[in-house]
Amino acid sequence: MTLSTAQRVADVLRERIEGGGLPPGTRLSEEALGRDLGISRNTLREAFRLLIHESLVVHRLNRGVFVRVVDPADVTDIYRVRAALECAGVRAAAGAGQPLREAVTAAVDGAERAAAAGDWQEVGSADLRFHRALAALSGSPRIDAAMDRLMAELRLAFHAMPSAHRFHEPFLERNRALATLLEDGEYGRAESELTTYLDDALELILGALQEREGENA
Amino acid sequence: MTLSTAQRVADVLRERIEGGGLPPGTRLSEEALGRDLGISRNTLREAFRLLIHESLVVHRLNRGVFVRVVDPADVTDIYRVRAALECAGVRAAAGAGQPLREAVTAAVDGAERAAAAGDWQEVGSADLRFHRALAALSGSPRIDAAMDRLMAELRLAFHAMPSAHRFHEPFLERNRALATLLEDGEYGRAESELTTYLDDALELILGALQEREGENA
DNA sequence: GCTAAGATATTGTTCAACAATTCTCAATAG
DNA sequence: CTATTGAGAATTGTTGAACAATATCTTAGC
Missing domain, CATH: 1.20.120.530 (GntR ligand-binding domain-like)
Known part of the structure; x- marks a missing residue:
């Protein structure tokens, strides 16, 4: 496996975001998304970190991650x-x-x-x-x-x-x-x-x- | 607690690095540091990511994180x-x-x-x-x-x-x-x-x- | 002294459980 | 009717463990 699970998940989310499937402001629930993609919350959080670094999503403490809104x-x-x-x-x-x-x-x-x-x-x-x-x-x-x-x-x-x-x-x-x-x-x-x-x-x-x-x- | 554990740990490490306690090139062992600071490896890795974003440390795959060497x-x-x-x-x-x-x-x-x-x-x-x-x-x-x-x-x-x-x-x-x-x-x-x-x-x-x-x- | 195979140590990934925080919403006071 | 408050539900934060993958060290053989 040359690509980690987290990376693949990040790719999927990136496509959904840039494709418009996940509009700006959408909250990305850890449990729902994790169940949907068949991965654990921790792995999903790892994927989130990759997207945060690309500033495609933002993280608010104790509130979760949201698709970035560019005003x-x-x-x-x-x-x-x-x-x-x-x-x-x-x-x-x-x-x-x-x-x-x-x-x-x-x-x-x-x-x-x-x-x-x-x-x-x-x-x-x-x-x-x-x-x-x-x-x-x-x-x-x-x-x-x-x-x-x-x-x-x-x-x-x-x-x-x-x-x-x-x-x-x-x-x-x-x-x-x-x-x-x-x-x-x-x-x-x-x-x-x-x-x-x-x-x-x-x-x-x-x-x-x-x-x-x-x-x- | 208004600051997450990872953030506080990142603050401690930032001070040690900028204070010279952790000279450039030093390897930051996950197990040793985690035991020293009384936190889990997962949380420590989260703190590392914050410091990586500040480019105070660098991450080399399968080798760990090192205090940044500025050449x-x-x-x-x-x-x-x-x-x-x-x-x-x-x-x-x-x-x-x-x-x-x-x-x-x-x-x-x-x-x-x-x-x-x-x-x-x-x-x-x-x-x-x-x-x-x-x-x-x-x-x-x-x-x-x-x-x-x-x-x-x-x-x-x-x-x-x-x-x-x-x-x-x-x-x-x-x-x-x-x-x-x-x-x-x-x-x-x-x-x-x-x-x-x-x-x-x-x-x-x-x-x-x-x-x-x-x-x- | 050098190389290669095996042993050891460290990081990478995933999971499930528990703690802490935020959110929901009905009940209540004004 | 509006605003507030507080219990309960939902969600995120943190932890520890287990296993896999990789790097590093040790040792045997040449």
Whole structure:
């Protein structure tokens, strides 16, 4: 057995959460879930710890674990941190190695290919890879890890987005523009464009969240 | 009891580690520690997970957990992230609220008072507060949390520093200069000064680590 | 001195029982 | 009718034990 039971259970729960089967705010009862999955409470708790580390769920003492709720304040904060890390990457681009710079271009290429094929889910993945590649230009393992956690949190918020197509389409062109600016060494302009880019994306998401909020009235 | 057993155990271990009672590289035996602290292995492992999340200890599969060893590559990476977060704070200074800006000045004041009193340990604490206040200008809870983790990691490396006095003295003046630049709205100059400041500090620490490395030959 | 097989010790995983805490909900006082 | 309180139910926290998997140490043989 190369994968522990707890890991497999965590995989199942991760799928259910990201698939929408377990909506944000849901309480994950140890007894009910354990009986459902045929495992002991202790093993389930071990699985919870893995998901807590991914910040997919949160743990409240003596109250249990709940599927993470990402509210507008969280999304705003996530974009603040992204701006800091991705801008730092852009400013480090001049001194970054060739492989790191190529990863940026490769992500944009992938997004355009996926868009041409109409695979908008893959466009979304490529977009995440693009932004991760920007931050990775710093060459910092800690920044890479931080970006991964931020992206995992964002995925939860994306559940509220009505259409991946409509959300990602306008950014395809801007991704390409950013990549070109970097290739041309226009780091200052790339940074200011990236800043407004992130502000625009944040506003789109916040708008979608607010609309969805209105529905529950 | 408002704190879980695991949390209290984690607190005890954190103190022992930061106090030097458990030097970097020490293996934390589950059975021995559990017997020593009067808790079960399961609870101790829960405490370990909290410390792992703070990156005070590391876990190696089937080998147990060890007090974190911070090597030169780690220190370099930590300073890369600090540069990204603190510079982001400086650039957000214009839009930051009055309390956040006052915290920066207050930290510099505190450091100077402590230096005048000859309390160099307190100078070190005030210096950390100063840099945390810089990053906090972004107004981001996630950035605050990240800075706390980075500082905790750095404290482990500081154990290798021979003299807090010699290390901190030259930066007292530069802290004041930075705070003044911020008060005067000279954000561009503040950022470039901060960048060279962090580079200098990194070099000092790396030098000290290398010296200490030489001693163990 | 070095290698390999076996013995020992430690961590990984799972379980079931008990303790401590929170939650539910009806009864009561205002 | 609302707010409070308290007993009981439901849920999580903690423990100790057992067994499996892995690493480390010991020893025999070359």
